[in-house]
Amino acid sequence: MTDTPTENKPEHAVPEPAEHSAEWSGSGDPIAYTARSEWIVIHKNEKPVAEIFSTAYIADDGGEGRPVTFVFNGGPGAASAYLHMGAVGPRRINFPSDGAMPAPPIRLVENAESWLAFTDLVFVDPVGTGFSRVIEPDSPKEGGPKDDHDPKAFFGLKRDLESLGEFMTRWLSTRGRWESPIFIAGESYGGFRGAKLARLLPESYGIGLSGVVLISPALEFAPLNPSDYDALPWIDKLPTMAAAAVFHGRSRAFAPETPIEEVQAAAEAFATSQYVAFLTRGAGLSEQERGAITTRLADLVGLPVELVQRAEGRITMQVFVRELLRPEGKVLGLYDSTITAHDPFPDREAFAGPDPTLAGIESAYTSAINQQLRQEIGVETDRDYHLLSYEVFRSWKLDMEQHALDSNVGSTDDLRYGMSLNPHLRVFITHGRYDLVTPYYTTDRIRNLMRLDPDVAARLTVTHYGGGHMFYGWEASRLAFRSAVDEFYQGALGA
8 A cells, every 4th residue: 555645744735626506407406516626646656746636526415425436437548537527527539429429629518427416526537547647756866865755656557546545535634524435436447446346445445345347348458369279369359349330331250230238149159159169279170160250250241251251350440440441442340340431541551540439539638538528627827637648558567576478467356255255236338239449248258257146146247238438429439338337336225
């Protein structure tokens, strides 16, 4: 655990907090709330080493029993603006109903699906994201000791989790909220964080959790890095590719109107039987068997049989999004394979254009969060808001004792441990069915391997929605998701 501040620690000037009073009426009964944006200083060896920025929305008459939820995104290197301005906060981007990129200028609307209806909210930007910053080490005085603080120390798995634990204890203490039911919600790598924190927070920081919500999580690192010598990453992405092929009318296995659940169930069955035999036995299969399997695979994903056979049945998501609609000169989004964009360089061998579902929406979220923080709440700072810091992403490291041959990095064991440690903890995991980056089937497969007894299994909810990584851009999915999360909170609170 990191140091906690004491009266003897040196003062460090941080930007002034900002507060704004408003009313949210999305649930029918108006809720008066106070929004507060502020920086909390993190210390090491009694020295300030980082500032973590957060924005909280607190109901004015919520009372001690009202839950508080800490919300963060992933990356690593992503600020909390995606969940803040896309799904959970009291105001959101005015998306088209299908989640496509809205035309500029970006407009904000009251978010009728905000979680403010049933919980106070604290959106946290980890160090290096949003307005959060590392405090640069002091220059050593002549003849004095050198400051050994590493400015990139927070860009690591262990230190990142510790900083969030320290932030939460500081926030709960300064706000007098230790008696409140506490939830955490994380998206993508933030889902990895959330599963890790399910164990770390009660063990090391004394924070008992009522619930954990993991949105499009990457629970294990291994499935994210496919190679010629493993099977799981290829298996996990196949049902999503099959659904995308049907959506775009390219499937030769299913008619365009086939329900997505039927398509993905059939793809799952093929992936875990014939396809897994192909991936694990390789040349041990006859040419006839290999030909039949690759032909079926090509029909499911809507690609030419020759391309699938040349790739030895291993279609990367980058190849899939480039090739499915190549005759139309279009590419699919990696994070939502229903979204398309024109390929600006169709003649080049490697795709050199932007991903329409990440780079394409970056300006929308950057505009939205700056409107909310600077214009609505009144934050005054010369800092740029780092929506997605590639410096943080590139610098990320495993800052824990680990042998070079121990390459398994994951959070599922921590989640299982946390659910055993706290017999009241409830967990909600969800994905978008068209997300290729963190496909839903990875979580479904892992869930079935967690060896949960019936009592623990009853506290774990896994459900998926139409859309991609940020499926809440789809109006129907956002409505269904909010309703399910509301029910989840009531169950976690014993209502």
